[in-house]
Amino acid sequence: MAAAEVTTPKHPASGRTITVKVKRQRTPDAAAVTETFAIPYRPNMNITSVLGEIALNPTTTEGKGTTPIAYDANCLEEICGSCAMLINGKAMMACSALVDKLTGPDGNGAITLAPLSKFPVVRDLAVDRSVLFENLKRVKAWVPVDGTYDLGPAPRQFPQVQEQRYPLSNCISCTICMEVCPQFNDATGFVGAATIAQAKLFNMDPSGAVLKEERLRALAGGGGVQECSFAQNCVQACPKQLPLTEAISDMGRDVFVQQVKDFFRR
Amino acid sequence: MAAATPRIIVVGGGLAGLSAVIKIAEAGGKVDLFSIVPVKRSHSVCAQGGINAAKDLKGEGDSVLKHFDDTVYGGDFLANQTPVKNMTAQGPAIIDLLDRMGVPFNRTPEGLLDFRRFGGTLYQRTAFAGATTGQQLLYALDEQVRRHESEGKVTKYEGWEFLSAVLDDNGVCRGICAMDLRSMEVRTFPADAIIICTGGNGAIFGKSTNSVVCTGSAQSALYQQGAFYSNGEFIQVHPTAIPGEDKLRLMSESARGEGGRVWVPNDKHDKRAAQSIPEGDRWYFLEEKYPKYGNLVPRDIATREIFKVVYEDDRGIDGQPMVYLDVSHLSPERLNKLEGILEIYEKFVGDDPRKVPMKIFPGMHYTMGGLWVDFQQQTNIPGVFAAGEADYSIHGANRLGANSLLSCIYGGFVAGPEAMKYATSLPAQAGDGGHAAEKQRQTEFNSMLLNNPGTENPFKLWRELGETMTKHATIVRYNAGLDEADAKLVELLDRYRNVNLSDKSQWANTSFAFTRQLWNMLQLGRVIVKGARLRDESRGAHYKPAFEKRDDERFLKTTMAAFKDGAPEITYQEVDTQFITPRPRVYTST
Numbered sequence: 001m002a003a004a005e006v007t008t009p010k011h012p013a014s015g016r017t018i019t020v021k022v023k024r025q026r027t028p029d030a031a032a033v034t035e036t037f038a039i040p041y042r043p044n045m046n047i048t049s050v051l052g053e054i055a056l057n058p059t060t061t062e063g064k065g066t067t068p069i070a071y072d073a074n075c076l077e078e079i080c081g082s083c084a085m086l087i088n089g090k091a092m093m094a095c096s097a098l099v100d101k102l103t104g105p106d107g108n109g110a111i112t113l114a115p116l117s118k119f120p121v122v123r124d125l126a127v128d129r130s131v132l133f134e135n136l137k138r139v140k141a142w143v144p145v146d147g148t149y150d151l152g153p154a155p156r157q158f159p160q161v162q163e164q165r166y167p168l169s170n171c172i173s174c175t176i177c178m179e180v181c182p183q184f185n186d187a188t189g190f191v192g193a194a195t196i197a198q199a200k201l202f203n204m205d206p207s208g209a210v211l212k213e214e215r216l217r218a219l220a221g222g223g224g225v226q227e228c229s230f231a232q233n234c235v236q237a238c239p240k241q242l243p244l245t246e247a248i249s250d251m252g253r254d255v256f257v258q259q260v261k262d263f264f265r266r
Numbered sequence: 267m268a269a270a271t272p273r274i275i276v277v278g279g280g281l282a283g284l285s286a287v288i289k290i291a292e293a294g295g296k297v298d299l300f301s302i303v304p305v306k307r308s309h310s311v312c313a314q315g316g317i318n319a320a321k322d323l324k325g326e327g328d329s330v331l332k333h334f335d336d337t338v339y340g341g342d343f344l345a346n347q348t349p350v351k352n353m354t355a356q357g358p359a360i361i362d363l364l365d366r367m368g369v370p371f372n373r374t375p376e377g378l379l380d381f382r383r384f385g386g387t388l389y390q391r392t393a394f395a396g397a398t399t400g401q402q403l404l405y406a407l408d409e410q411v412r413r414h415e416s417e418g419k420v421t422k423y424e425g426w427e428f429l430s431a432v433l434d435d436n437g438v439c440r441g442i443c444a445m446d447l448r449s450m451e452v453r454t455f456p457a458d459a460i461i462i463c464t465g466g467n468g469a470i471f472g473k474s475t476n477s478v479v480c481t482g483s484a485q486s487a488l489y490q491q492g493a494f495y496s497n498g499e500f501i502q503v504h505p506t507a508i509p510g511e512d513k514l515r516l517m518s519e520s521a522r523g524e525g526g527r528v529w530v531p532n533d534k535h536d537k538r539a540a541q542s543i544p545e546g547d548r549w550y551f552l553e554e555k556y557p558k559y560g561n562l563v564p565r566d567i568a569t570r571e572i573f574k575v576v577y578e579d580d581r582g583i584d585g586q587p588m589v590y591l592d593v594s595h596l597s598p599e600r601l602n603k604l605e606g607i608l609e610i611y612e613k614f615v616g617d618d619p620r621k622v623p624m625k626i627f628p629g630m631h632y633t634m635g636g637l638w639v640d641f642q643q644q645t646n647i648p649g650v651f652a653a654g655e656a657d658y659s660i661h662g663a664n665r666l667g668a669n670s671l672l673s674c675i676y677g678g679f680v681a682g683p684e685a686m687k688y689a690t691s692l693p694a695q696a697g698d699g700g701h702a703a704e705k706q707r708q709t710e711f712n713s714m715l716l717n718n719p720g721t722e723n724p725f726k727l728w729r730e731l732g733e734t735m736t737k738h739a740t741i742v743r744y745n746a747g748l749d750e751a752d753a754k755l756v757e758l759l760d761r762y763r764n765v766n767l768s769d770k771s772q773w774a775n776t777s778f779a780f781t782r783q784l785w786n787m788l789q790l791g792r793v794i795v796k797g798a799r800l801r802d803e804s805r806g807a808h809y810k811p812a813f814e815k816r817d818d819e820r821f822l823k824t825t826m827a828a829f830k831d832g833a834p835e836i837t838y839q840e841v842d843t844q845f846i847t848p849r850p851r852v853y854t855s856t
Contacts, residue, residue, distance in 0.1 A: 067769035123774035142409035156377030
């Protein structure tokens, strides 16, 4: 057999370069600066491979030596939710953002990279999105199982229920829905679409429904589902096509019904 | 006396780590969970096809013993049989538990769990949630851990990287040394026992199907501290990955489980579009050679056949190292069950696999080897446990598809309670248990790196490492090539001493953290290469053309690598074969 070679064949160098402008910030308190890089083009490049090229040779177009760019990334196949950032001003996952679709009609347009704008910057393109995980605690996004010992099978579930639950369970916690939401800001304290969708997911589970009322109460009032202004940005930007607006409107109705019930119970 | 409430540290928040955390929290222990990434972003999220358990809901007469036999046979008899037997026996209960936790498994019309067939078995034994099963399982466990966290039983240290174990004068583990990946602070944390659940080591091969964090760094650090690393040479190269610029993206075995077929045109320069090439002009080489298992032969076999078609028969598509994986003939219902992976292909390649056959090639995928553990998941360092892909148990010389999710959860479910048991009878430490010394050792390493005036770019060293390992230590291995690879690794370790960090700052310095991992990757690379070099036989994923046969007399043995004088020293240990007598592994006829 021939010598083992399990790598992609190298494409001939086309000589073309891609211009990438990166908004950088050394620390959470430092001022932001923009650095420009020229990267050798290869077919099928994505933004994470562009960032990898910069790490190999961290030199700006002015010839100034700089540092590799800090950013969050892990799976590189749009399932871990790490690498959300603003690419040409739009909130996207860097791994699935293909260079060929970002350099404009003539292929010479510069690509801009910036951190998500609604979350505290850690460094460069890395931001702190732990607010989402806190929100998931607030709505008790789990099934409170009795224990992990063998208690036999779960209740049966018709395929129709699974088909509704599965798309919601595909949320990768990338926070893009929160980034693009006009209502997600300090003034409203809105929890955002992802959290509301997870509350719906667990309310639909036969056993998870035991906490349904608690979840609905957590989503009532300030910062809750009522803050949504139905801009519908979330559903358009979601990289996993979650039915977010449907989830918000379903949960809005359930929260209202719960509030009425609670009112008459007083 | 031991503390009233055992304090356990779990490193890694994938399926194995989260499983261990849940068991400890349930048993009343206190857990500190360390992870480089938020645990919900761990690599288990990438698993696609499903999880095996012999629930026999398809009326086929499947049983846990058949699952046991398929796993041992699939692993070419290298796995110790006792843990495999235990794991397969627990499979059905684990699936039920996951179902109770709310995993959106696919269903039959009656509302029962649906099952699909995977490689290396003739039974429909794989439960699945679309083609994103790992994601759904990880989320279910993540949610349970979040619940325990909100009740104060679990403390998460996300964004912290494990550097080493803290060992006392008797070599007993007393905690860990870790680094905050934001402030770069190095600190030690006390624990009565630690559980290492840090996954595989794909990054050693440069490009693989693994996530960025899968460097094997933690396992390597422990190996350098005295832990045995076993069966390192057994690396699974998945037959169907999408070649890419930054990584190889997995195309799940479930594509074949749902009826996908692998083929090449009879004429490699056939100019017609793939979908318009008629049946008669296609070569379904797996189906032809393996009529019974067809496209669902085990991964090591499918990978070698694809490699052979491309490099020996020179039949790759258009002369390129690629073959077709075709699902375009499947019904919409079946395609629907594959949606998640078909989307990945469409997004990253640009073609719609529902209409056009996918172009795929094998890619480094899974680490069968790992930290040596006993049947209680404890390594040879007292108080250090390991579970999941990070340990060597269960899969032997080749892992069957959909067994990894099960082995991760099983391993965590054993390691958690066993660590608790160990911790409750642990005598109190003398002095500081080695904490100050370990912190100093790691801090010195850091300042050496930061003050090094060298010229080597760590990312370039890494690229050379990946190219060498992929060339010499994946599908086909030659002793001359392995010698060359080891010499290259020695050279890279030497050049590492001349490494230069372009970023010397002490805030969220990702290239600094990476450079630390690189040292460990290089050391572990040597373990893989040396184990392969000395194993003059072919078994499962380890294939040497010069030694085509399995040699049970010499090599039905676990490889044990120990770090001696800065290099791996290899010894061997007997394999537990008390239940199933080793027999030839032949998928063409059985």
